[in-house]
Amino acid sequence: MLTAIVGINWGDEGKGRMVDLLSSGYEVICRYQGGNNAGHTVINERGKFILNLLPSGILRPTTVNVMGNGMVIDPEHLVGEIGKLTDRGIEITPKNLKISEKAIVCMPYHRLQDVMEEERLADKKYGSTRRGIAPVYADKYMKKGIRMEDLLHPGTLKEKVCDIVAWKNITVTGYHHAPIDPEETLAWLEKFGGAIAPYITDVSAYLDEAMAEGKNILFEAQLGALRDIDFGIYPYTSSSTTLASYAPIGAGIPGARLDNTVGIMKAYSTCVGEGPFTAELFGEEAERLREAGGEYGAATGRPRRVGPFDIPASRYGVRMQGADCLALTKLDVLSYLEKIPVCVAYEIDGVRTTEFPTGDRLLRAKPVVEYREGFGEVSACRRYEDLPAAARDYIEYLEAAVGCPVRYISVGAGREEYIEKK
Numbered sequence: 229m230l231t232a233i234v235g236i237n238w239g240d241e242g243k244g245r246m247v248d249l250l251s252s253g254y255e256v257i258c259r260y261q262g263g264n265n266a267g268h269t270v271i272n273e274r275g276k277f278i279l280n281l282l283p284s285g286i287l288r289p290t291t292v293n294v295m296g297n298g299m300v301i302d303p304e305h306l307v308g309e310i311g312k313l314t315d316r317g318i319e320i321t322p323k324n325l326k327i328s329e330k331a332i333v334c335m336p337y338h339r340l341q342d343v344m345e346e347e348r349l350a351d352k353k354y355g356s357t358r359r360g361i362a363p364v365y366a367d368k369y370m371k372k373g374i375r376m377e378d379l380l381h382p383g384t385l386k387e388k389v390c391d392i393v394a395w396k397n398i399t400v401t402g403y404h405h406a407p408i409d410p411e412e413t414l415a416w417l418e419k420f421g422g423a424i425a426p427y428i429t430d431v432s433a434y435l436d437e438a439m440a441e442g443k444n445i446l447f448e449a450q451l452g453a454l455r456d457i458d459f460g461i462y463p464y465t466s467s468s469t470t471l472a473s474y475a476p477i478g479a480g481i482p483g484a485r486l487d488n489t490v491g492i493m494k495a496y497s498t499c500v501g502e503g504p505f506t507a508e509l510f511g512e513e514a515e516r517l518r519e520a521g522g523e524y525g526a527a528t529g530r531p532r533r534v535g536p537f538d539i540p541a542s543r544y545g546v547r548m549q550g551a552d553c554l555a556l557t558k559l560d561v562l563s564y565l566e567k568i569p570v571c572v573a574y575e576i577d578g579v580r581t582t583e584f585p586t587g588d589r590l591l592r593a594k595p596v597v598e599y600r601e602g603f604g605e606v607s608a609c610r611r612y613e614d615l616p617a618a619a620r621d622y623i624e625y626l627e628a629a630v631g632c633p634v635r636y637i638s639v640g641a642g643r644e645e646y647i648e649k650k
Contacts, residue, residue, distance in 0.1 A: 229254075229444045230486050232472035235452025236493040236545035236630075238461075239470075240500060240525070240532060242557035242638060243492045244268020247284035247448045249636075249643055250490070254446040256438050257285025258294040260478030261468040262450035263334055263364070264305045265357040267525065272643045274316065281306050283448050286325065287318060292438075294431055297330035298468065298478020300364045301376070302339075303420035310424075327424065328431035328480055329377035336416055337396050337408050338363040344403045357501075365467035367392075376428045379421035389414055432480040439484065447475035447486075453545035461590065464503025472549050491551030491632065493542055495559045495622075497535040497571075500525045507535035507571035507595040521561040536569035536597060543630045544584035555636035556623060560607045567599040568622065572629075600625065606639050612649045623649075 233250065235241045248270040251257055264280035270287055271277075277287060281301060285291040295301060310320050338360030346358055367373045372392055378385050393410040401407055438445060449470055454460045456470040469478070476484040496517065499505045509517060514534050517523070523532035546554070562568055573582045574593040585593060603618035612620065615637075627634050637647040 229488065230439075230447070230476070230484055231445070231488040231490060232447040232449065232475040232486050233490045233492060234449040234472045234475075234549050234551070235455075235470065236491045236542055236549060236551065236554070237452045237497060237538070238454045238499040238505070239266055239451035240498050240523075241452055241492040241494050242555070243449065244270050244279060244284040245557065245638065245641065246490065246492055246555045246636065247446065248272060248287060249646060251285040251288050251291055251446060253444060254285070254291065255443040256292050256294060256435070256445045257283040258296055258435070258445060258447045258475070258479040259283045259299055260296040260447055260449065260475050261298040261470060262466060263300040263359065263361050264302055264309075265359045265361045265466070266450045268448075268450075269641075271641045274318075277313070277316075279309065281309055282313070282325070285446065285448070286313065286320065289319065289324075291324065293325050294435065294479060295325075295327045295331060296431060296479035297328040298474065299328070300332045300334045300361060300368070300468075301327065302334040302359065303379075303424050304336075304416070305334075305359075307420050307423045322426050322429070325427050326429050326431055326434055327376055327427045329375065329380075329428050330431075330480070331376045332364060332368045333374040333376060333379070333417075333421070334360045334364045335374065336413065337393070337400065338367070340405070340408075341396075341399060344400075344405065362467045372396075374417075379417065379425055380428060382418075385417065386414060389417070435479060435481045435484075439481065445479075447472070447479055449475070452492075453548040454541060456548065459548050459586075461503045461586065464501065472551075488553075489549055489551050490635075491546055491549050491554045492557060493545070493554060493630075494557050495537060495562055496521070497538045497541070498523050498532040499535075500530055500532050504590045504593070505533050505535065506541070506574055506590070506593045507538045507597070508533050509535045516564070517561070520564055521558055535595075536571050537626065538571040538595075539626075539629045540571070540574055540582055540584040542626075543582075546630045546632045551632050553635040554627075554630070554632050555638065556626065556634050557638040559619065559623075559637055560605075560639045563603070563605050563607070566602045568602055569597050569599055570625075571595040572598050607645065609639055609647060612637070612647055615647070
């Protein structure tokens, strides 16, 4: 069984929580795109964990975890992340963590370039996490990247680094910054690249063997459909493909076919970063929802923008992800509301639409909001039948609106605080 777990909206839907839950039925967990520009929060019997690069399955001793060729990996950040987990008793070895030799290294000069670009853009910035993601993906496609496999060949690595740094300094000095020192860059690679070198391997061969043995493989995405570089709210997107269809490619087995796609969406909407967010709430109403849901970015700590469930955006995300079923997270957060707002449509230039637009039309969209009956406390429920009638009505209303069945319902942050809807 090959399954992808992906975000339906802007990211931060609770994918890490669902990967941690569902990973018990899978032998291999793969991250297939992105870098440390987003975070997955997992709460289990060992405590609370925030993961940026490592697959969420790393918290289960029964899984092998893969970081695929579609990722961009900052070795310094990864070494720190591994260290934090091992300090808390999580065993991480080359047996349960494998890094694709084709993954691209996110370098210090990528972080530097990211910061300089955001500062230059000022009030027109894209909301970058300033962790070098856009510059490193740009270099990948300009064929100016350092691959993980390069770290295993110091003889040729030095020449590659010196050539790239000479080219990169044209950009850096154009920002009136001191030139990058190639020797300092090589020393950084030796220190942090050397620490992760034992994990670097031919991931494609490993995954092919795993499939031949009939092992179940779970693909874990970062962010959501609306941050996809092609189908998201461009240019306020990530720099990679966040869709389920990319999972086999970004993991290292492009010939494989998914058997199942689980889409994750919250019972309301959240968004970190810049760009259009049509249903956004403001003022006291937004603050109450933000505090109730603990809506602060796992990677950056930034307050998330919040709003009601957005039907046009979610139906679009379900379609882009090709979701077979959905997990609805944070239903319990809405327990304080007597009336629950839902964005049922957009109004653009005086015309009502239920379709999700992109580009200029999205910038002019205004939300059309209706209200559903509140349902009160649900955190103690463990069966669908235990939910209040109004909660079941809300879930079934969303299912019909987005055109996809809800299978999992999260009613708390803990691993077992969920309902499986048959």
